[in-house]
Every structure is written in structure tokens, then in C-alpha cells.
Amino acid sequence: MYRLLALDLDGTVIGRDRRISEPVRAAVTAAVASGVRVTLATGRGFRTARPFAEQLGLCDPLICYQGALIKHPVTADVLDHTPMPGPLAAEAVAMLHGPAICVIAFIDEKLGIVEDGDQFARFVGRWGSPDRVHLLVAPDLVEVVRVTPPTKVMFFGDPPRVDAEIARAIDRFGARLTVVRSDPTIGELTAPGLNKGLALAKLAHHLGVERADVLAIGDEDNDVPMLEWAGLGLAMGNAPPSVQRAARAVIPPVDDDGVAWAIGRYVLSSSARGSATR
Secondary structure, three states: OOOEEEEOOEOOOEOOOOOEOHHHHHHHHHHHHOOOEEEEEOOOOHHHHHHHHHHHOOOOOEEEHHHOEEEOOOOOOEEEEOOOOHHHHHHHHHHHOEOOEEEEEEEOOEEEEOOOOHHHHHHHHHHOOOOHHHEEEOOOHHHHHHHOOOOEEEEEOOHHHHHHHHHHHHHHHHHHOEEEEEEOOEEEEEOOOOOHHHHHHHHHHHHOOOHHHEEEEEOOHHHHHHHHHOOEEEEEOOOOHHHHHHOOEEEOOHHHOHHHHHHHHHHOOOOOOOOOOO
8 A cells, every 4th residue: 555645736636716625535534544644745835735734634744835845734843945045036036027927936935026916916816815914015026035035936927928938947047946837827946956756755755655655646747756756656637748648647637536536546445556557
């Protein structure tokens, strides 16, 4: 039986309604009751990932910010945290900020933005409004992140523009920063070398779980490193072809409770091991 289950959140555990379905919640509960350790591996910050962990009854550290933070949902103990280098974060914010892009810097669980304008309103319309106490409006955001390095810098816009900015960021920063797409409308930058796969390896080591005993499920390009690292990596049916090709098998989409199906098939079934096919 797999001993550690790593679940992406948006597009995997939850859909556009940002709710955990009863079949998924029940399946995760059954997995935990059977002795499986379960974590969320998400691009979200700890503050917004934690409520979902609480709904699922999780008691193991969460992988947040694309792997830049590993933090316990109950004790809030930090297992690992790697913020971006301040000068590079400042360079990224300066490069990305523009009329068609909303740039957000995550600083101590606060969302730092240059202005609370139309672009941020579009982001809120798509992803929900943060608690205003956690919003930092800073016209001098470039200097703020230079002095107080953020855990990640994220940018939101129309998919074609995001594609172009991701390509530009990769060309500009190369190996100096990690650049990933977590949604067609979102690109993200973190410290160099970070990804969900590396964070999952750290967590598995911390929990004393062998790589072969790890199962990971995801739906976007930023999930590929953990799908490839895990003993078994599964792609959601709603994942793009690039993610499905990287996985060992493709499971039903999020709207069909794919995570619940996968837990029943690969975790709780007595014939789970060695049964995955592409």
C-alpha cells in the first residue's frame, strides 16, 4: 500500500467552485484512517491551503508556494522555507508589472500588489477576494520585495499574455529563478531549483517514507516534477496533454471526483500496487 499521498489542490481536489466534494472528502478520510499520510502540494499559500487541510482532517505538513514552504497545518511548525532572493524578486516585479498583468508578491502570507485596480479586480473575480487585512497595496512594490524577499511572485492575465510573459521570464532569468505555469491565467516565480517534486522528496524523507511508496496526483505543468518523482504519478482527466504524458496513468477529471476514484483504485484496493497503466 502507498504510505504517502500528495494531492494538488486547484483542479485536482477542488474545481472552479473551490469546494471539496463529499466523495473526495470521504475517500481522503478513508485513506487517512487506513494509515496513509496525506498532504496537499499546492501553489497556494499556507493561509489559504490550511482550511482545505482542516476540512480533510489532514495532520501532516503541507507543501505550499510550489514547494517553497513546507508547514504543519496543526502546529504551524515550519519544516522548510526558501524565499526568493530580494534583488531577483525586485527585478521580476519590475519586468512583469504592466497594464495587462496583475503582479502579486506573497510576503509573510500577505498579497502585495502595486495598485488595487482593474487587473486585481479581474484576479479577484476569477480566484476570489483575499481578506483585506492580508492585502498590501504598495506602489513601491519593487523596493518592498527587494528589502523583504517574498516567498513567490505570481502574475495573472489572459492566457496568451501569460504564455508570453512566462517565455520572457524564462529567457530573462534562466536558472536564477524557477518559472512555472499553475493555470492558463497564472505564471509563478520562486527561488531557483524549487518545485513540488523536490519538496515532496523532502517531506517523504522527513516522514520516513520511501519514494516507491509515494503516490502523487495533479493537473497542471507545475505538478509534473512531483508526478515524475513519486513512485506513482497520476494526472487528472482535465490536465493538459503535457501533464498526462508525464503521468503513469490518467484518472477521471475533477468534476467527476477523480481523486476519490484514484484513492479507491490505487490506495484502498488490495491489488493497488503495480496496476497503473498509461
